[in-house]
Amino acid sequence: MRMADDIARIADRRKKVKACPICGKPSAERYRPFCSARCADVDLNRWLGGVYAIPGREDEEPSAGEDGEDGA
Template sequence: MPAAKTCPICGKPSVEAFKPFCSKRCADVDLNRWLSGTYVIPAKEDEPAAHENTPVSGDDDEF
């Protein structure tokens, strides 16, 4: 039998309804960490930002 998974926030056993968390509170704590920028997915330095590849509309053509 596999070992029970634990909540990544508090370490208690996870509950099926809130998997992988043990409660709505821990799920909300995790969501808040994503929304506040505590969790960040690192980007490679050589990847250009999304806005750098976007063509600019014809504003420069007026001159």
């Protein structure tokens, strides 16, 4: 039982590593949800440019209990 619990926890932790929305590489903890400052910058520029569109956000698989709004 315990062992299974640990495995589940590890799997859960891995699930939290999302791909960078800009280039698709695994995101770095420091720059979440991006993989680097560069990709974060690209994203910021999109926002500033007013052309930012969240691709397929509504179509994405619904992830309960995770909205990724707790960054920064």
